[in-house]
Every structure is written in C-alpha cells, then in structure tokens.
Amino acid sequence: MFLEYDAAVFSRMLTGLTLGFHIIFATIGVGVPLMIAFAEWMGLRKHDEHYRLLARRWARGFVVTVAVGVVTGTSIGLQLNLLWPNFMQLAGQTISLPLFMEVFAFFFEAIFLGIYLYTWDRFKNRTRHFLLMIPIVIGASFSAFFITSVNSFMNAPRGFELTNGVITNIHPLAAMFNPAAPTKTAHVLVTCYLTSAFVLGMIGAVKMLKGDRHVYHKKALQLTMTAAFVFSIGTVGIGDLSGKYLAEYQPEKLAAGEWHFETQTEAPLVVGGVLKEGNNVQYALEVPYALSILAHGTPSAEVTGLEEFAQEDRPPLIVHYFFDSMVAIGMYLVFIPLLYLVFRWKKPAWLHHKVLLWGVAAGGPLSILATELGWVYAEVGRQPWILHDIMRTPDGATTSEHVDAMLYLFIGLYAVLGISSAVVLRKMFKNNPVAHELESRGIDRRGGSS
Amino acid sequence: MTYEILGITVLWLFLYGYLIVGSIDFGAGFFHFYNKLSRKNYQVNKLIQRYLSPVWEVTNVFLVFFFVGIVGFFPDTAYYYGTALLVPGSISIVLIAIRGSYYAFNTYGSKDSRVYSFLYGISGLLIPASFTIVLTISEGGYLDVSEGSVTLLLRELLTSTYSWSVVVLAVVSVLYISAAFLTYYSYQAGDRASHQIFRRYTLFWAGPAILASLLIFYTISRHNPEHFQSMLDISWMFMLSFLFFLGAVMLIYRERRLGLAFVLVMLQFFSAWFGYGASHLPYLLYPHLTIYDGFVNETMAAALIAAFIAGLLLLIPSLVLLMRLFLFDADYVRGNR
Ligand code: HDD
Ligand code: HEM
Ligand code: HEM
Numbered sequence: 082m083f084l085e086y087d088a089a090v091f092s093r094m095l096t097g098l099t100l101g102f103h104i105i106f107a108t109i110g111v112g113v114p115l116m117i118a119f120a121e122w123m124g125l126r127k128h129d130e131h132y133r134l135l136a137r138r139w140a141r142g143f144v145v146t147v148a149v150g151v152v153t154g155t156s157i158g159l160q161l162n163l164l165w166p167n168f169m170q171l172a173g174q175t176i177s178l179p180l181f182m183e184v185f186a187f188f189f190e191a192i193f194l195g196i197y198l199y200t201w202d203r204f205k206n207r208t209r210h211f212l213l214m215i216p217i218v219i220g221a222s223f224s225a226f227f228i229t230s231v232n233s234f235m236n237a238p239r240g241f242e243l244t245n246g247v248i249t250n251i252h253p254l255a256a257m258f259n260p261a262a263p264t265k266t267a268h269v270l271v272t273c274y275l276t277s278a279f280v281l282g283m284i285g286a287v288k289m290l291k292g293d294r295h296v297y298h299k300k301a302l303q304l305t306m307t308a309a310f311v312f313s314i315g316t317v318g319i320g321d322l323s324g325k326y327l328a329e330y331q332p333e334k335l336a337a338g339e340w341h342f343e344t345q346t347e348a349p350l351v352v353g354g355v356l357k358e359g360n361n362v363q364y365a366l367e368v369p370y371a372l373s374i375l376a377h378g379t380p381s382a383e384v385t386g387l388e389e390f391a392q393e394d395r396p397p398l399i400v401h402y403f404f405d406s407m408v409a410i411g412m413y414l415v416f417i418p419l420l421y422l423v424f425r426w427k428k429p430a431w432l433h434h435k436v437l438l439w440g441v442a443a444g445g446p447l448s449i450l451a452t453e454l455g456w457v458y459a460e461v462g463r464q465p466w467i468l469h470d471i472m473r474t475p476d477g478a479t480t481s482e483h484v485d486a487m488l489y490l491f492i493g494l495y496a497v498l499g500i501s502s503a504v505v506l507r508k509m510f511k512n513n514p515v516a517h518e519l520e521s522r523g524i525d526r527r528g529g530s531s
Numbered sequence: 532m533t534y535e536i537l538g539i540t541v542l543w544l545f546l547y548g549y550l551i552v553g554s555i556d557f558g559a560g561f562f563h564f565y566n567k568l569s570r571k572n573y574q575v576n577k578l579i580q581r582y583l584s585p586v587w588e589v590t591n592v593f594l595v596f597f598f599v600g601i602v603g604f605f606p607d608t609a610y611y612y613g614t615a616l617l618v619p620g621s622i623s624i625v626l627i628a629i630r631g632s633y634y635a636f637n638t639y640g641s642k643d644s645r646v647y648s649f650l651y652g653i654s655g656l657l658i659p660a661s662f663t664i665v666l667t668i669s670e671g672g673y674l675d676v677s678e679g680s681v682t683l684l685l686r687e688l689l690t691s692t693y694s695w696s697v698v699v700l701a702v703v704s705v706l707y708i709s710a711a712f713l714t715y716y717s718y719q720a721g722d723r724a725s726h727q728i729f730r731r732y733t734l735f736w737a738g739p740a741i742l743a744s745l746l747i748f749y750t751i752s753r754h755n756p757e758h759f760q761s762m763l764d765i766s767w768m769f770m771l772s773f774l775f776f777l778g779a780v781m782l783i784y785r786e787r788r789l790g791l792a793f794v795l796v797m798l799q800f801f802s803a804w805f806g807y808g809a810s811h812l813p814y815l816l817y818p819h820l821t822i823y824d825g826f827v828n829e830t831m832a833a834a835l836i837a838a839f840i841a842g843l844l845l846l847i848p849s850l851v852l853l854m855r856l857f858l859f860d861a862d863y864v865r866g867n868r
Contacts, residue, residue: 148635151588152628155595162602163620166613173606174827178834181603184596185842191588192849196856216849253834480680481617494625498632505636 089475091484092164095491097460099157101453102495106150108452111225111270112277113143114190118214120304125211131297134518135304137201139281142506144198149502151191153495164484168467168477171248175241176234178253183227190220222270229269233261236459237330238468260330264323265459271319272455275312275414276448278305283445286438288515297515299433302421306441310418317411321375328376331469332385334462337396338404339372340365344386348372352405356398396462403458410451417444534832535822536812538604541839542597543808549593550804551708551797556590557655558709560634562732564652567645579713580638589853591631603835607825611816612665614681615674623661630654659701667694670755671817693750700743704800707736711779711796715789730783737780741773744803755817761810768806775799 117136124132162169172180193216204210240256242249282305285298327335335341340351342360350372354365370380377384387395417440424432431437463469467477559579602609630651637647667688668674675682688694710732717725752759762769775798782792813821826832 145635147588148632151591152631155591155627155631156624158595159598159620159624162598162609162613163617164613166610169602169609169613170606173602173609174831177599177603177606177827177831178838180599181835182838182842184592184599185838185845187595188589188592188842188846189849191592192846192853195588196853200856248828251828251830253831479614479617481614483618487617487621490621490625494628498628501632501636 086482086485088480088482088484089478091488092478093474095484095488096157096160096164097457098488098491098495099153099160100456100460102499103150103153103157104452104456105449106146106153107225108273108276108449109143109146109280110150111221111273112275113139113146113281114214114218114221115274116277116281116305116308117143118211118218119308121211121214123304125207129300130522131300131519132304134297134515134522135301138510138515138518140198142509144194145502145506145509147194149498152498154187156491164479165467165477166479168472171468171472171477172231172234174248175238175251175253176231176256179227179230179257183224183231186220186224186227188220190217190224193217193220225270225273226266229266230257230259230262232459233265234259235467236265236463236469237261238471243471261326264319264326268316268319268323268455271312271315272448272452275309275316276452278309278312279414279441279444279448281305282309283442286441289433290435290438290442293516294433295515295519297519302433302441303425306418306421309414309444310422313411313415313418317415320408320411324375325377328384331463333387333390333394334396334400334459335376336385336387336390337398337462338400338458340398340401341372341384342387344383344389346373346381346383348376348382348384350375351401356401393465396464400458400462403454403461407451407454407458410447410454414444414448414451417441534829534836535826537836538826538832539808539812539815539822541836542600542604543805545593545600546597547801547804549590549597550800552590552593553659554705554708555712556709557630557659558705558707559713560630560655561652561706562709562713562729564648566728567648589850591627594627600835604827604832605815605820605822605825606827607820608815611674611676611681611820612668615668615683616665618683618685619661619664623658626654626658626661630658656702656705659705660698663697663701664688664694667691667697669811669814669816670751670758671814671819672754674816674819676819691754693747693754696743696746696750700740700747703736703739703743707733707740708796708800710736711783711793714783715793718789730786733783734780737776741776758810758817762806765806765810768802768809772799772803772806775802 117139120132120139121136124130124134124136193213197210197213197217200210200213234256237259238256239259240252240254282302285301285305288295288298289302324335327338340354340356340360340362341348347370349367349369351362352366352368354362357363372384373380373382376382417437420437420440421432424434424437465473467474563579633647633650633654637651668683670693673684673688673691673694675684710729714726714729714733717729748759748762751762775795779792779795779799782788782795811817813823815822815825827835
C-alpha cells in the first residue's frame with residue numbers, strides 16, 4: 082500500500098484495531114450483568130414482573146454481545162503472542178499471574194451464564210435464579226480487574242529487576258498490584274458500569290421517542306438513570322485520581338495530554354485549542370489552577386512539563402484531544418442523569434420530555450466513544466514505551482513480514498462481525514416486541530398498569 | 532515431580548479437555564449442518580442444540596486457558612511460536628471467531644438460518660485442522676531459526692505427508708468423538724431415531740479414526756525417528772488406547788452401556804494423547820526448545836500453580852453443577868424443561 086512496510090507499525094495498528102473492537106463488547110460484558118442483576122432484584126423485591134422481563138430481555142441481547150466479546154477476546158489473547166512475541170516473553174516471566182487468573186474468572190462467568198440463561202422458569206424459588214447472577218457479575222468484574230492490572234503493569238512495571246537483559250528477583254504480587262493498578266482498575270470498572278447503564282437507558286429512551294410510552298420503558302429509564310448517576314459521579318472522581326496517579330508516575334503522559342510544556346506552579350488547564358509552531362497553543366480555553374488541582378489537589382502545586390523529557394521519550398501530542406473529549410463526555414454523562422433526577426423530584430411533568438430522552442439516547446454512543454477515547458489516550462500516551470521505561474514498542478514487536486495482510490484480514494472480519502451482530506440484535510427485538518412479550522407472558526393482564 | 536513436568540502436565544490436561552469438549556462441539560455443529568442439508572431428521576438438530584447451547588462458551592475457555600497458560604509457564608514459546616505462527620494463527624482466529632459468533636447468531640437470533648449453520652458447521656472442521664499445525668511444527672523441520680528471527684517454512688509444511696496425516700486424524704477424530712457422545716446423549720434423551728443415526732455415524736467413523744492413527748505412526752517414523760523411538764519405548768500406552776477403542780466400538784455396536792462406551796472413547800484418546808505428549812518430552816519445539824530451558828522462573832511457577840489450585844477449587848463444583856443441570860438431568864435432556 083502507501084506505507085513502507087514496518088512490522089512494528091502494522092502490529093500496533095492491528096493491536097489497536099482488535100482492542101478497539103473488543104473493548105466495546107468487553108465493556109458491555111462487564112457492565113450489563115450488574116444491570117441485569119439490579120433489574121431482577123427489583124423485580125423480586127417489588128414483585129413487579131416488568132423488571133423481571135427487563136432482566137430477561139437484557140439477558141437475551143447480552144448473549145449476542147458476549148459471543149462477540151468472547152471471540153474477539155480470544156482473538157486479542159492469541160494476537161498478543163503473535164504480534165508481540167518479545168514483549169510476551171518478558172511479560173510471561175513477570176505478569177502472567179493476573180493473565181492466568183483472568184481465564185479462571187471467565188471460566189467461572191461462562192459456566193454460570195450458561196446456567197442462568199437456561200433456567201429462567203426452572204426453579205420454584207425465584208431468588209435462586211437471581212442468585213445465579215452473582216457469580217456472573219463477580220466473574221465479569223474480576224476478569225476486567227485482572228486484565229486491567231496487566232495493562233497497569235505496562236504503565237508502571239514493578240516486581241522484578243532487569244540487569245543486562247536478565248530478569249531477577251521476581252514478585253508476582255508486586256507486579257500485579259503496581260502503582261497504576263488501583264486507579265486504573267477502578268476507573269475501568271466504573272466506566273464499564275456507566276457505559277452499560279447508558280446503553281440500556283438508550284434502548285428505553287429510543288423506544289419512548291418512537292411513541293411507545295409503556296410503563297415498562299419508564300421503569301427501565303428510571304433504573305438505568307439512577308444507576309448512571311451514581312456511576313458517573315464515581316467515574317469523574319476516579320478519573321481525577323487517575324490524573325493524580327499520572328502526575329506522580331507518568332508525568333509525561335499527563336503533560337502531553339494537557340499540552341503542558343514548562344514545569345510550573347499554579348498551572349492552568351488547557352482545553353481544546355490548536356498547536357502552532359514552537360508549541361504555541363492558540364484558541365484554547367485556559368482554566369486557571371485547574372491542572373495543578375487535577376495533578377496534585379492544590380492550586381499552587383508544581384506540575385512537571387514536557388520540557389523535562391528527551392524528545393524521543395515524549396508521547397505524541399495529539400492525545401490532548403482524546404483526553405479533552407473524554408472529559409467533556411464525562412461531564413455530559415453526569416449532567417443527563419442529574420437532570421433526570423432533578424425533574425423526577427421537582428418537575429415530574431418534564432420527566433419524559435423529548436429533549437431529555439434525546440439526551441439519554443445520545444449518552445449510549447457517547448459513553449462508548451468516551452471509553453474508546455480513554456483507551457487511546459492511555460495507550461498512545463504511553464508511547465514510545467510498551468513497558469514504561471523498560472522496553473520500547475518496536476523492540477517488543479514481531480519480525481514477521483505479513484502483518485499488513487493480517488491487518489486487512491482482521492478489518493474484514495470485524496466488519497462482518499460488527500454488521501452481523503447489529504443485524505441479529507435488531508431482528509431479535511423487532512420480531513418479539515415488548516408489548517407482544519408482555520402479553521404472551523400474561524404480565525399486563527395480571528400486574529403493571531400502563 | 533519437577534515444576535516443569537507439573538506445568539506441562541497441567542497444560543496438556545487442559546488441551547485434552549479442549550480436545551474432548553471441542554470435538555463434541557465441532558462435530559455436533561457439523562452434524563447439525565449436514566442433517567439440515569439432507570433434511571434428515573429435525574429431532575436430531577433440536578437435540579444437538581440442547582446440548583450445545585449451555586456449554587459452548589465453556590469450551591472456548593479451555594482453549595484460552597491453554598494458550599494463556601503456556602506463555603505463563605513457558606514464556607519462550609511466545610518467542611518461537613509467536614513469530615512463526617502469525618499467519619496460520621491468524622487464520623485459526625478468524626475461523627474461531629466466525630464459528631463462535633455465528634453459532635450464537637443462529638441459536639439466539641430470531642431464526643435458524645442455513646447460511647449461519649453452514650458457516651459454523653464447516654468452520655468447526657477447519658478449526659481442528661488448522662490447530663494441528665502447532666503440533667506438526669513442534670516435531671521440528673518446519674521452522675528456520677536463525678539469529679534473531681524465526682520463520683515458518685510454508686512449502687515444507689504444505690508438502691509434507693506428516694502434516695497432512697495429522698490434519699486427517701484431527702478431522703476424523705472430531706467426527707468420531709462427537710458421534711460417540713451424541714449416541715449416548717440421544718439415548719439418554721429417549722430419542723430412538725436420532726440415536727440410530729448417531730450410532731451409525733460412530734461405527735462409520737471408527738474405522739477411519741484408527742487408520743488415520745496408524746498413518747501417523749508411519750509418517751512420524753519417517754519425519755522424526757527420534758520421537759518415534761520414544762513412542763516405541765512407551766508403546767503400551769498406545770496398545771492400551773487401542774484396547775479402549777475396541778471396547779468402545781463393541782459396546783456401541785451391541786448397544787450396551789453407552790455411557791461407559793463414551794468413557795472408553797475418552798480413555799482411548801486420553802492414553803494416546805498422553806502417550807504422544809510423554810514421548811514428545813522434553814521438547815516443546817524439536818530440537819530448539821525444551822521444557823527445561825524455556826521454563827518460567829520459580830517464583831512465578833509457584834504463584835501460577837497456587838492460582839491454578841485455587842481456581843480448580845472454584846471451578847470443579849461449578850462444572851459439576853452445570854453438568855448436573857444439563858447433561859445428566861434426564862428431564863432436561865428429554866426436553867421437558
Ligand atoms: C465512559 C467512559 C469514560 C469517561 C466518561 C471518562 N473516562 Fe477516563 N478513561 C476511561 C473511560 C472514561 C477508560 C476507557 O476506562 C480509561 C482508558 C484506560 C484506563 O485506565 O481507563 C480512561 C483513562 C483515563 C486516564 C488515563 C489513565 C492512565 O493512562 O493511566 C485519565 C487521567 C482519566 N481517564 C481521567 C478522566 C477524567 C478526569 C474524567 C472526567 C470526566 C474521565 N476520565 C471520564
Ligand atoms: C481494551 C481496551 C484497550 C484499547 C482500546 C487499547 C488500545 C490500544 C491502541 C490504540 C494501541 C496502539 C497504540 C499506538 O500504537 O500508539 C494499543 C497498543 C497496545 N496495547 Fe492496548 N488497549 C487496550 C487495553 C490493553 C490491555 C488491557 C493490554 C494488556 C494486556 C494492552 C496491550 C497493548 C499492547 C501490547 C499494545 C502494543 C504496544 C503499543 O503500541 O504500546 N492494551 N492498545
Ligand atoms: C481492559 C480491557 C478489557 C476488558 C474490560 C475485557 C473484558 C472482557 C470480557 C467481559 C470478556 C467476556 C466476554 C463478554 O462477557 O462479553 C472478555 C473476553 C475475552 N477477553 Fe477481554 N477485556 C479487555 C481486554 C482484553 C485484553 C487486552 C485481552 C488479551 C490478553 C483480553 C482477553 C480476552 C479473552 C481471551 C476473552 C475470551 C475469554 C473466553 O473465551 O471466555 N481482553 N474480555
């Protein structure tokens with residue numbers, strides 16, 4: 082093609098492609114079980130069949146996303162070995178423990194998911210069926226925790242010593258619980274929950290915008306937006322802590338994300354803007370003291386600038402836009418559920434107003450976008466390192482001559498999978514609309530009014 | 532037992548697990564498609580779906596477990612195999628991806644589609660065929676290992692009788708194992724018609740399965756005489772395997788004790804699999820890499836083994852629950868639930 086062939090460059094593109102695709106399904110895979118559990122629990126507690134149906138329908142769609150999550154996850158798992166053999170050789174010595182434990186978490190989740198899906202009407206005691214959801218939630222969240230701890234290790238490698246290329250003095254637990262792990266795993270988990278709440282909220286909102294005002298959708302909206310409110314506050318809070326982590330352990334990533342070139346105290350936060358010659362920032366909004374607060378929690382703190390890093394150790398400056406967009410979306414995702422709750426409390430008449438419903442609907446794709454942006458910021462911002470301060474990215478890559486062909490192969494695969502799963506999901510719910518299922522299960526005649 | 536042997540045994544055991552559950556799964560997918568095509572018996576397909584639906588994701592985890600585990604216990608394999616297998620490995624990934632997702636689309640999607648069924652039926656046979664490349668390569672002679680690079684000698688691989696005989700064995704075994712399991716399962720379900728179909732399939736594929744194994748002995752003796760010699764040293768394991776085979780076929784032919792018959796099939800492959808594996812040692816990749824020089828450091832090995840034991844304590848009860856609810860619950864198997 083137009084690029085000169087470089088195995089490392091193509092490996093990066095292929096890794097980014099697979100992970101970028103996997104993460105959509107993975108995020109849903111981590112968050113949706115929790116939401117299903119909430120719905121089923123509400124159904125049990127309130128004896129409300131609507132909630133149980135909600136759980137049931139969510140679970141049905143969930144299976145399709147799980148399938149794609151599993152196959153793309155298998156894909157990235159194998160690809161890490163195929164594309165980054167040198168890196169994995171080193172990683173195998175130091176961080177294979179959480180990678181290994183992740184598989185157990187999946188195993189656990191997969192077993193109970195299989196049971197859960199096929200036992201809706203099998204137990205006399207319905208609480209039992211709900212209890213099956215608990216291992217699924219635990220399995221999903223722990224797998225996210227373990228894999229993210231591997232990624233934290235790439236950002237803050239600990240638990241070993243490297244002398245003349247020989248690894249000694251290995252501490253698997255120190256590697257796993259490295260300094261990046263607390264904020265990273267917490268931020269990833271809470272954003273998975275947040276994104277899932279919004280994606281499910283979006284479904285209800287879209288249905289209502291199309292004119293279906295069934296109480297079933299209203300309940301769905303109430304449940305998802307209440308959860309989303311809690312998770313969005315958590316997201317922003319932990320996001321702030323992630324900034325503090327970066328300031329301490331990866332100041333160059335933070336500085337590149339904020340276009341912060343000179344070390345200074347009382348540092349302002351640069352929002353948006355364009356970069357002109359000589360690192361001149363123009364058209365940007367500057368929020369005084371905000372960067373010092375983000376980095377260290379006090380307005381007067383000193384924040385390390387990019388000038389202190391050698392040119393070849395600096396991440397690409399484009400990550401600024403990824404960071405800004407993620408944060409902007411984060412603010413939006415706090416605002417919408419807040420608005421919902423305020424209306425509920427003060428202005429119930431506006432609760433299902435078109436504008437708010439549109440706001441919720443937009444939150445679905447936006448939250449997925451924020452997840453993607455966050456990851457690209459985190460991963461590209463780590464460059465030029467694959468293992469921070471230890472191994473540079475090209476040194477970890479394969480030397481194979483066919484990575485480009487594989488890149489095109491996988492672009493094709495993901496296009497097919499993406500389109501098919503969208504088609505299947507649409508058909509699944511079109512052919513079996515809520516109203517129809519409510520009736521066929523005899524729910525509307527027995528219980529909930531509309 | 533040294534850590535090295537313990538590590539490889541655990542991994543080999545999981546690969547054996549994948550061999551069995553994967554074969555049942557892949558073969559069932561193929562039979563599902565075949566029956567659909569020949570419009571033989573719709574009842575059979577329902578039965579296959581009932582078995583497959585709750586367990587397919589579990590099957591996949593066996594595989595993931597293996598490749599995550601091998602890099603954990605033997606990090607150097609990432610270097611050798613990772614570099615060489617980019618292209619065949621990627622093709623396997625695409626096949627797995629197509630199979631897994633189209634299986635789900637077909638089962639959970641709104642209608643049973645012939646195209647989807649075709650995609651997962653066929654890819655189920657191609658997956659075992661493509662995976663065997665790893666075993667083939669491990670015999671040596673298909674990689675060029677020089678300073679700082681490893682390349683796959685594709686021409687040697689594609690023109691070698693050994694590599695093709697492994698492919699044949701893989702495909703035939705998948706059909707044989709799967710048919711044997713479904714013979715038992717349909718019997719449990721009280722579905723006489725399906726039972727007869729699978730019984731015929733099992734007896735039909737039994738012959739080719741044993742012939743293909745003999746072919747392997749012959750081709751390996753020419754390709755890697757050293758390995759063949761160590762196979763002869765433990766030939767009793769292969770004899771044992773053959774006896775299990777005879778027992779299984781006999782029981783199925785006479786329609787007696789079908790559960791035991793399937794256990795015998797499992798034992799047949801267990802002894803052959805471990806016979807092959809044991810005679811392959813100490814090499815992970817002949818002659819470049821042994822389990823001793825590629826092993827992870829001791830601390831990590833101990834941590835992995837501890838995690839493994841803890842994991843098993845969690846998983847075994849869960850798996851038992853899964854099997855009790857689906858495989859061995861007569862009401863479920865008969866479709867009453
Ligand atoms: C719905 C998704 C979402 C939203 C709304 C936000 N984030 Fe985020 N962010 C992520 C999704 C995400 C992520 C995908 O989960 C990342 C990528 C890697 C990681 O650790 O989490 C991430 C990374 C990430 C990092 C880099 C961590 C690292 O590289 O170690 C920082 C500093 C922040 N976030 C900070 C924030 C702040 C201050 C937000 C305030 C509104 C925010 N994020 C909203
Ligand atoms: C799932 C969310 C993730 C996404 C969307 C993501 C995205 C990306 C992107 C875009 C790149 C390319 C960066 C560049 O070339 O500049 C990359 C690189 C990489 N990521 Fe991630 N990543 C994710 C999580 C992870 C995790 C959890 C791991 C570790 C287990 C990981 C391992 C890698 C590796 C090995 C590379 C290649 C080396 C590099 O370019 O730094 N990623 N990822
Ligand atoms: C932080 C980012 C990631 C998260 C949150 C995540 C989460 C998940 C989840 C929840 C699943 C199960 C599928 C589902 O339920 O939808 C899954 C599948 C999988 N993921 Fe990821 N994943 C991430 C990145 C990665 C990376 C970098 C790897 C490679 C090492 C990986 C390997 C796998 C594998 C092998 C599977 C399939 C497991 C199976 O067969 O059940 N994941 N992932």
